[in-house]
Amino acid sequence: PRLYQIPLLRVYRKHDRSLQDTSAGHIMIYVCTDIMEDASRNTVSICPVRRIFFIFDFRNVFAWKSSRDAQNTSSNNGGTAPGWKLFGRLASKPPEQEPTTDLESGRLPESPASIRSTGSGSKRYEDIVASSSALILHNRPSNLPAKSQDEEQKHRQEYEQMVEAARKKELKEAKQRKKQLQRQLKVEEQLANAARIWNNEILPKWDLMKSSRKARDLWWQGIPPAVRGKVWKLAIGNDLNVTHQLYNICLSRAQERLKEVGDTETPQSGDNVDKEASMELIQLDIARTFPHLCIFQRGGPYYDILHCLLGAYVCYRPDVGYVQGMSFIAAVLILNLEAPDAFICFANLLNRPCHMAFFCLNQNLMNAYYAAYNDFFRENLPRLYCHFTESLLSADLYLLDWLYTVFAKAMPLDVACRVWDVFLRDGEEFLFKAALGVLHLNQEVLLKLDFIHGAQFLTKLPDDLAADQLFKSIESIHMNVGKQKFAEVLHTTST
Numbered sequence: 001p002r003l004y005q006i007p008l009l010r011v012y013r014k015h016d017r018s019l020q021d022t023s024a025g026h027i028m029i030y031v032c033t034d035i036m037e038d039a040s041r042n043t044v045s046i047c048p049v050r051r052i053f054f055i056f057d058f059r060n061v062f063a064w065k066s067s068r069d070a071q072n073t074s075s076n077n078g079g080t081a082p083g084w085k086l087f088g089r090l091a092s093k094p095p096e097q098e099p100t101t102d103l104e105s106g107r108l109p110e111s112p113a114s115i116r117s118t119g120s121g122s123k124r125y126e127d128i129v130a131s132s133s134a135l136i137l138h139n140r141p142s143n144l145p146a147k148s149q150d151e152e153q154k155h156r157q158e159y160e161q162m163v164e165a166a167r168k169k170e171l172k173e174a175k176q177r178k179k180q181l182q183r184q185l186k187v188e189e190q191l192a193n194a195a196r197i198w199n200n201e202i203l204p205k206w207d208l209m210k211s212s213r214k215a216r217d218l219w220w221q222g223i224p225p226a227v228r229g230k231v232w233k234l235a236i237g238n239d240l241n242v243t244h245q246l247y248n249i250c251l252s253r254a255q256e257r258l259k260e261v262g263d264t265e266t267p268q269s270g271d272n273v274d275k276e277a278s279m280e281l282i283q284l285d286i287a288r289t290f291p292h293l294c295i296f297q298r299g300g301p302y303y304d305i306l307h308c309l310l311g312a313y314v315c316y317r318p319d320v321g322y323v324q325g326m327s328f329i330a331a332v333l334i335l336n337l338e339a340p341d342a343f344i345c346f347a348n349l350l351n352r353p354c355h356m357a358f359f360c361l362n363q364n365l366m367n368a369y370y371a372a373y374n375d376f377f378r379e380n381l382p383r384l385y386c387h388f389t390e391s392l393l394s395a396d397l398y399l400l401d402w403l404y405t406v407f408a409k410a411m412p413l414d415v416a417c418r419v420w421d422v423f424l425r426d427g428e429e430f431l432f433k434a435a436l437g438v439l440h441l442n443q444e445v446l447l448k449l450d451f452i453h454g455a456q457f458l459t460k461l462p463d464d465l466a467a468d469q470l471f472k473s474i475e476s477i478h479m480n481v482g483k484q485k486f487a488e489v490l491h492t493t494s495t
Contacts, residue, residue, distance in 0.1 A: 195224040198231065206234050216425070222467070223421045229336040235424040236345045244340040247312060254279075254311030278314045278322035282307060289327040290413065296331055305339050306331055312343060313350075320350070323359045325404030332408050332420065354428035358403055368494035369403075370395050373432050375481050375489055380436055384443050391451045398458035402435055410460060415467045429479060429486040437474030 140147060147155065197218065202209045209215050223231050258279055286306055289296045296302050309330050314322050329349065333342040350359060357365035373395055378385045388394075401409060406423060408416045423430045438461065439446065446454055479486050 190221075191224040191226075194218055194221070195226045198224065198227045203227070203230060203234070210234070219421055219425045220471070222418045225336075225417075228417065228421070229341070232333075232336060232420070232424055233341055233345060236348050238344055238348055240344075240348050240351060242316075242344045242347050244344075246316070247340045247343045250312035250315040250343075251308055253315040254308060257315065258311060279311060281324065282310045282314070282322050282327070285322075285324055285327045286310075289331050290408075293413075296327075302331070302334055305334055309334065309339060309343050309346065313346060316347060317350075320356075320359055323404070325401065325409070326350070326359070328405035328408040332406070332413075332417070336417075352428065354403065354431065358400065365494065366396075368490060369432075370399070371493035372486065372490045373399060373435065375493070376432060376436060376477075376479060376486075377439070379481050380477050381439055381443060384439055384446060387447050388454070391454060393451050393454050397455050399435055401459065403431060406431065407434065410458070412461075412463055412465055415465050415470060418467045418471065432486070433477050433479050434470075434474055436477045437470055440476060441470055441473040 139152075197214075202212075202215050202218070219231075286303065287297055289306065291297065294300055296306050306327065310322060310327060313320075313326070313330075330342065330346050333345050333349075336342075337345060350356065353365075354369065356362075357369065374385075377388075377395070406416070407419050410416075411419065419430075419434050423434070426433075438458075442457070442461075446457065449457060481489050484492070
C-alpha cells in the first residue's frame, strides 16, 4: 500500500477550522495499521487500510503532546506559531484548547494511557454509544454566514434526536448481545453437564445404559461434541470386524494405486479401470466437500486424511467403489474420530441395508424405499404431497442426495450432526422421518414454490435452519400407515 505523509506537528496541533471545510462537514480519514513518526522531518507516515467518512472532533486527540509541541514550535519561531500549509491551504489560527473530560461525557481522554488507567478494560465502555460520541455539534466556520437562532435551534434538536436514536439503537443491540451471550453460556453449561453424564454414567455401562430412557433423552437433545465420537463409534459398532491393521493395508494399496495412476499413461482394463476411475472421482469430489470450511480442499489440514480414507475404502470394497456423496459421510466421521476409527465406522455404516442399496444402485430396493417414503409423506403431509405430485417434484430429486450424504450436504453442519446422533440411535427409519420433518418445517414455503425453485430449496436448505425447530417438526411426524410401521411398509413395497 502507498504511504501518505502529513506534518507531524500539524496532527498534534489543536483543532483547525480548515479541516471542516470539506463537503457537509465530513472529514475523510484513514483507518491505519501502522503509523511511523520521523522526528527529523516532523512527519508521520500513515499506511491506509480503508477510507471512511464521519464527523469527528479533532480537539485534544493528541492533547498529551500538544503542550510539548507548542513549546517547541514557539521556541523555534520566536514565540509565534504560524499555521501549517495543509493540502495547499493555509490553516487559520487554532482556537483555545478546552479542558477534556471523561469519555462518557462525549469528550476524548487526555491520552491513551488515561483510557487504560480509568478502568479494568474494554468492558467498562461496552455500552457506550460510539456513534453518538463521534457526533459533535459545531458552529459554522468563520468564513461562512452564521446560523440564525431558529436554524441553530433546529439543528441542535436534530442533533439531539440523532444522538438519542443512536443511543437507543446501541442500547438495544447491547441487550441483544447480552441475551445471546446468556443463551450461549446456558447451552455450554448444558453441554458440559451432559458430557459429564455420558462419561460417568452411560459410556462405562454402555450395553446396559444405551437403551435407557435417560440415555435416549440425552441422545435426542444432541450429543455433546466432546463425547460425540465415542458415542458414534459404539452406536455404529463393528459387525465387519475391521481392524486398524486392515485399514493400514488398504491405505498402502490405495497409495500404491494413486502412484500408479499418476505414473501410468497406458489404458488399463478390468478392475484396474474401475479403481482408477474411482480414484479420479475421489479427487474431484473432495474439492466439493464442505467448501465453506476450507479444510478438506487441496492444501487443507484434512485433505490427505479424507483422500486416504476414501481410497482405502475403494481398495476394501472394490465391488462398491466410490460413489459421489461418500466424501460427505467420511468427512463428518473424520471431524469426530481418528482416521482408523473413522474408516471402521465408515465401512460399517455403508454396509447397512439402506446405504448399501443406494450406493450399489439396487434399483428395486431403491424404488421400495421411495414407495415407503411416499406412503408416509402422503399420510403426514397430504397438502404438500399433492403439491409435489402436481409439480412433478418426485422424491428421487431430493431424497437421494439427503440419503447419500445423511443430510450433511443440504443442512448446516451442526444441525446435520444432530440428525446423525439420532440416526445412529434409531437406524434408517429416522432418515425418512427427518426428511419428512424438513418438509413439515418448510411446508408453507414449499407450497408456494414451483418445480425448479422447490428442487433448489431442498437441495440446499437455509443456512439459518434451527436444530430445535427442526426436531420439533420431526417429533410431530408419525411413522405408521394405518397399523403398519416402517419396516412393515418397506416390506410391503419391496414385494
